[in-house]
Amino acid sequence: MTLAIVTGGNRGIGLAIARKLAENGIDIVIAARNRRLMADAKSCIEKLGVKCWAFSCDVTSKKEIANLVKEVSKLGPVDILVNNAGIGFLKNFNYNKNNEIDSMIDTNFRGLVYFTKAFLPVMLARKKGIIINIASICGKIGYRELAVYCGTKFAVIGFTESLANEVVKARQGDRREKKIPVRRIAVPNEA
Numbered sequence: 001m002t003l004a005i006v007t008g009g010n011r012g013i014g015l016a017i018a019r020k021l022a023e024n025g026i027d028i029v030i031a032a033r034n035r036r037l038m039a040d041a042k043s044c045i046e047k048l049g050v051k052c053w054a055f056s057c058d059v060t061s062k063k064e065i066a067n068l069v070k071e072v073s074k075l076g077p078v079d080i081l082v083n084n085a086g087i088g089f090l091k092n093f094n095y096n097k098n099n100e101i102d103s104m105i106d107t108n109f110r111g112l113v114y115f116t117k118a119f120l121p122v123m124l125a126r127k128k129g130i131i132i133n134i135a136s137i138c139g140k141i142g143y144r145e146l147a148v149y150c151g152t153k154f155a156v157i158g159f160t161e162s163l164a165n166e167v168v169k170a171r172q173g174d175r176r177e178k179k180i181p182v183r184r185i186a187v188p189n190e191a
């Protein structure tokens, strides 16, 4: 059995990723907050012939992530983690309320880091696992009315590149460059 967990897997891009993984025979855990959408997503994924579990989890809460890890560990080791949950408020920075700023930073960056921290140790111990972090073109270019959102997505890319180098180095030492298929961080259409 191959098991993937997709944060924000109950709609949008997260659900599309979960469906694509399911079409390839991978069992799915979706983690998000809206229970009604999760129930709909679960039945839609199960129709593809795989198992699907839907767990209510706010990625900004360390406590809820710890509970989720406990529940998911009963299912088996996670092979693929897709850090997809994200939120954005399109407005001039001057009009961003503090709770909107906190919500973007906590969901888009802190949540992704906490989830990675929660699932990476088992992947390292098994020498097996894939972590996919959903960033954005907003992690490469700063757009007006998206200052904080872009900041979080730049952070996601910096974190992802650093961690990739760190993990590959830990596993492969000085030979790491040769072991990365394209010898750099790839872009999606190269997969």
Ligand SMILES: NC(=O)c1ccc[n+]([C@@H]2O[C@H](COP(=O)([O-])OP(=O)(O)OC[C@H]3O[C@@H](n4cnc5c(N)ncnc54)[C@H](OP(=O)(O)O)[C@@H]3O)[C@@H](O)[C@H]2O)c1
Pocket: 007, 008, 009, 010, 011, 012, 013, 014, 031, 032, 033, 034, 035, 037, 057, 058, 059, 060, 084, 085, 086, 087, 088, 107, 134, 135, 136, 137
């Ligand atoms: N749409 C685009 O054009 C686009 C472009 C580039 C990158 N992205 C990125 O792609 C990802 C998905 O975007 P989308 O357009 O599919 O967004 P979306 O339709 O608004 O869905 C966002 C997902 O994140 C979940 N989520 C939000 N806050 C959460 C929290 N605190 N805890 C757990 N789950 C949470 C939501 O579920 P609940 O509300 O039920 O929790 C939902 O499943 C995001 O990271 C986004 O930044 C999107």
